[in-house]
Structure formats: C-alpha cells, structure tokens
Amino acid sequence: MFTGCSSMKQLLPLTVLLLLVSAGMTVADLPKAVVLLDPPWDRVLQEDSVTLKCQGTYPPGDNATQWLHNGSRISEQTFSYFIESARVEDSGEYRCQTGLSTLSDPVQLEVHIGWLLLQTTQQVFQEGETIWLKCHSWKNKPVQKVTYLRNGKGMKYFHWNSDFYIPDATHNHSGSYFCRGLIGHRNTSSEAVNIIVQGPASATVSRMLLWHQITFCLVMGVLFAINTGLYFSVWKNLRNSMEDRRKYKFQWSLDVQEQ
C-alpha cells in the first residue's frame, strides 16, 4: 500500500497538468492571426475604400500572408489587403494566416448600396464600453440636420454631421439604431442596425463555466490518482498472495517429502 500512496503523490500534479493541457491549454501553440479593419467599420458603402490588415507572427525574412475571402484564397499575399473601391461582391467573411500563426477567426465586411449608412465597429458590446456611431454618406457627400435614433426615438441631433459616442453603455442602450439627415434637399434615412449591449450576467456565466472546467479537471485528476493507487495496491496484494501460495506449496511439498 505504501508504494501506491507515494506514487499517487507524484502522479497527482502531473495528472492535473496533463488534463489541463488536454483541455486545450497547450503551451507551445502558435498564436492565432487577427484580421483588423482600417477604418474599423464592419459595414461600408459602395465605392468606399477599406484596408484589411493581418496581425500575426512572421518567420524572419518571410512576409507572405494568405488571405481567404468566403473560404477561397485571393491573390493578395502581403500583410495588408487594400480595397480601393468596395463593391457588393467584396462583402463576406475574411480570414488571414501568416507563416508563424494559425488561421484567424473570420471578420465580416458588409458592402451596402444607399445614400446613408449607420456605421459601427461591432454589433455586440459589453456593458461599460463606448458605442461609436457614424452617419456615413455615399462618397462622403455633406449631410446636414442629422438625427441619430434608437427604436424610432431621436437620441442626438447635429446641425453638421458628426460621429455620435455613447460612453459607458448599459443594456438599456440595446436596440435598433438608424440615422437620417439632409443630403442637399433630399431627406434620407439609413437602414436600421441592431445593437446589443451584454450585461455583466453573461460575464458571470462565463466565469461559472471556467470554474466548472477547473473543478472537472481536478476531480478527474484525483480520480486518476486514486485509480493508480488502487492499481498498485491490488497488484501488491496479488503479488503477496501469490508469494503466500508459493510458500504454501513449498511447505506442502516439504510435508509430502517428510512422510
């Protein structure tokens, strides 16, 4: 039993480490590349220009970058992909990869046709973040008397078009947003964009999930260690009983010889 206990002590940290590693926390993994948009809007109007940049690690002397648009490779091979005049066909999912990074998560780009477009950096925000909105006009034509609206109600009015910032957003800022204004004498409105501000509730849920994972790993580690301990003790008992039997056989043959 002593052998079982000491090997259990040695195995426990190793087992927990192995379980954590197999749970996805690999140390030597390559970093994941990231696609960044410049300017940061994930929705643009036709004929806007936009640059996609690939943030990743490169081997020395090798700047080759692979770009995927809707899953197909495109000819661009440098770290930035410049779209001079966006077309609707440029919409979709972009991913990139460099020599020393794994394939990035997809970034969505939407190319819209219209006079006005309400631009945001993302559609899902966390509470406390700043929501940055831009009432963007086609070919940057001047817009006057601009109103930003949420769920049909005016939130902010600018005589001359300006960006609208909502600092320290709360879940009350979730809703359907659009902007309207005058381009020349034309009263125009953008399409609506749904913005979601996630409360701290979802952060609590992800923390709970993490604790569940850690507890699971620890329980598995302890079970594994106990299992190993049991294995050694059973093996030792088996060996002892086999030795006993041998002794008994030996004793028995001695008895037979004496007779």
Ligand SMILES: *[C@@H]1O[C@H](CO)[C@@H](O)[C@H](O)[C@H]1NC(C)=O
């Ligand atoms: C544009 O039209 C809406 C109604 O559709 C109106 O409420 C708004 O005042 C008009 N905007 C301007 C700047 O005239």
